[in-house]
Amino acid sequence: MIFRQLFDSVSGTYTYLIASRHGGEALIIDPVLEKVDRYLQLVRELDLKLVKAVDTHLHADHITGLGALRDRTHCITVMGEQTLADVVSMRVAEGDRVAIEGLSLDVLYTPGHTDDSYSFLMGGRVFTGDTLLIRGTGRTDFQNGDPRQQYDSIFNKLLKLPDETLVFPAHDYKGDTVSTIGEEKRFNPRLRVRSVDEYVDIMNNLNLPNPKMMDVAVPANIHVGLHQEEIARKGWAVSAAEAMALSGRSDIAIVDLREKAEREKHGTIPGALHAPYPELQEHISAGGILHELAAATGKRIVFYCAFGERSAMAVEAAQDAGLTSACHIEGGIDAWKKANGPVAK
Template sequence: MIFRQLFDSVSGTYSYLMASRAGGEALIIDPVLEKVDRYCQLLRELNLRLVKAIDTHLHADHITGLGELRDRTQCVTVMGEQTRADVVSMRVSDGDKVNIEGIGLDVMYTPGHTDDSYSYLMGDRVFTGDTLLIRGTGRTDFQNGSARAQYDSIFNRLLKLPDETMVFPAHDYKGDTVSTIGEERRHNPRLQVRSIDEYVELMDNLKLPNPKLMDVVIPANMHVGLRQDDLAKQGLAMTPREAIARLGQPDILPVDLREAHERARHGTLAGALHAPYPDIADSLKPGGMLREVAAATGRRIVFFCAFGERSAMAVTAAKDAGLTNAVHIEGGIDAWKRAGGPVVAD
């Protein structure tokens, strides 16, 4: 496996790039905007294709690299379903799995630092964001943080993992790079409490100053969504109501770009073809499934996803591949449902 721990010295942020093999799919956790050039250089050097970019929570001390990486690599952006970010391509919840070729991350909802904090477990290691740090824990005094929720996340979720599980946090300010669950249980000073009330009292009396750029960073990180207006101006988009009116017509082929767990949870559209977004480039090549279906049937492809990001990128990819009759549903199945559109179980 390829695994790289990357550091931003300005914000003290760790980002993690991983792939199962050279030449394969990759994902990154907690990317920093100012380091995107470095990430892209490393992707080229290792011959990797970035498929997913994950933020463990809405960060307050640096601007995320999610949007820039999406624009440069057409990757899927991922955050928890509680996020206040305007649009991310995929929202996950506790018990989900984030998959790429050869790698699967188990999704753990671990609120407390913020109400949208998640950890990601991969075999012998866990990426804890700001929930559990090396010899520390994330502050709980803003962004709907809760010391009680964090105590539960740490003591009843993370510390239940095997002692040898490696801990990779989103931040460190002392130069430490990795710890283990067992080490943190024994030596983390904030975890040497006898009760939840003692932990709450400890966290409520830290009296830490706010991150220096918090007032700039949080609004920026809430607005990372891909603008879909240009596609509408080019006639390459349908509003949900337009799509509802057209659903079932013989000249329309709805194509669901979401992954299996999203379809199972939220349903899909009647008659939709399933073509997961990470495989879109191959599907649009000569001989690819979507290209062959479009050519054989003459039907107009109508892409849709969760919130419109993946489908917008798919329309652009189709146009670049020479398929000029593809459109997408603005706002995805989320907007479709809010407009009263019917869904069926997958």
């Protein structure tokens, strides 16, 4: 396995690049916009393919690299289902898994620092975002933070992990790179409390200034997903209502780009074909199933995914491959459900 811990000294952010090596699929956790060129250089040097980019929460101290990585690699962007960020193409919840070839991360909902804070468990490692830091915990005084929720996340989830579990946080300001659950139980001063009320009292009286980038970073990190707007301007998008009118027609092929686990959890549009987004290029290239379907039968390909991000990228790729009638459902199956479209399990 390939594991790299990268650091942004301006914001004190740790970014993690992980791959299983066999086929080179990789994912990245908590990327920083200014470091995107460095990440992609490392991806090239290690002969990897970035397929997923994950943020543990909506950051207030730096602008995320999710949007830039999506635009430059067409990777799937991942965050928790509570997030306000519009760049997200896969939203996860407690109990889900974020998988790439050869490895997967178990999803833990750990709110408190923010209401969209998640941790990701991979074998003997846990990526804790800003929930549990090395000898500290994330502040709880903005973005719907809640010290009681954070106490529950830490004491009833993270500290229940085996003591030898390695702790990799999203930030550190003292130069520490890694800890363990056992170390934090013994030495983290914020965790030496006898009750939740004592923890709440500590967190409510930190009196910290707001992060310097907060007024810039939070709005910027919410509004990153401009890709769908560009696709709509080109006339390559249909609304959920328009898609319902097209569904069932003999000249239309609706194609679901989501992963198997997403389809099982959230249902599908009845009659839709399945072509997972990571395999898209082979399907739309000459000789591929979708390319031949469109060429041989004249069917119009209508892509959809969870929220429209992956399908917007798929339409652009399909147009480049010569499938000029291809379009996508703006807003994905989320918009379809909101428009009361039928869903099959």
